Amino acid sequence: MNSDVICKGNFQPSPTKVPTQTNLALVEEGVKLILRAIGEDLNREGLQQTPNRVARMMAELTSSINIDPADQITCEFYEEAAGLVLVKDLTFNSTCEHHLLPFHGLVHVAYLPRDGRITGLSKLARVVDIASRRLQVQERLTAQIAQAIEDKLNPLAIFVMVEAEHSCMSLRGIKKPGSKTITTDARGLYKKDASLRAELLTLIEK
Numbered sequence: 059m060n061s062d063v064i065c066k067g068n069f070q071p072s073p074t075k076v077p078t079q080t081n082l083a084l085v086e087e088g089v090k091l092i093l094r095a096i097g098e099d100l101n102r103e104g105l106q107q108t109p110n111r112v113a114r115m116m117a118e119l120t121s122s123i124n125i126d127p128a129d130q131i132t133c134e135f136y137e138e139a140a141g142l143v144l145v146k147d148l149t150f151n152s153t154c155e156h157h158l159l160p161f162h163g164l165v166h167v168a169y170l171p172r173d174g175r176i177t178g179l180s181k182l183a184r185v186v187d188i189a190s191r192r193l194q195v196q197e198r199l200t201a202q203i204a205q206a207i208e209d210k211l212n213p214l215a216i217f218v219m220v221e222a223e224h225s226c227m228s229l230r231g232i233k234k235p236g237s238k239t240i241t242t243d244a245r246g247l248y249k250k251d252a253s254l255r256a257e258l259l260t261l262i263e264k
């Protein structure tokens with residue numbers, strides 16, 4: 059991509075909202091309650107810093123709660139010749155809102171630019187990170203990534219695929235380690251045109 063790549067000057071990102079300040083003391087109290095409830099001794103040496111550690115960890119895992127993933131697409135370019143853009147194998151870590159356990163895996167993001175309107179590839183990775191750092195379900199994560207691209211680039215087609223392993227399925231309940239859950243969100247031409255979608259899936263599976 060070298061010809062006519064112009065950053066459109068009047069493209070303004072929406073103001074970034076300040077991330078929610080986690081009430082660390084309150085989380086600590088909650089962790090102490092859980093430890094007590096499962097019969098632990100709060101004064102045991104290994105547990106003394108645990109409530110504080112968990113509180114800081116929760117703040118980190120949910121630090122993007124109030125940030126719109128679309129805000130990450132801050133600079134738009136025009137590239138007349140731009141065809142399919144596919145970014146494969148973006149890793150992510152998120153937290154399942156049903157069990158507060160991690161789920162992690164890969165995201166594949168594809169879009170067909172409208173009138174050559176594209177964004178930096180790293181911005182797509184940022185969108186994935188911001189959408190992940192909150193309590194999530196995989197279906198909503200998939201849709202939020204697609205929505206961010208639609209909001210900022212309005213492309214002809216969008217396809218987002220998320221492949222994830224959920225700790226709540228591998229560690230507890232049905233205990234199926236290694237099982238993968240796949241979700242997709244297809245918009246525009248990728249929703250309407252099955253052959254176009256099939257072509258893309260071949261590229262993703264390569």
Ligand SMILES: [Zn+2]
Pocket residue numbers: 154155156157158159224226227
């Ligand atoms: Zn879960």
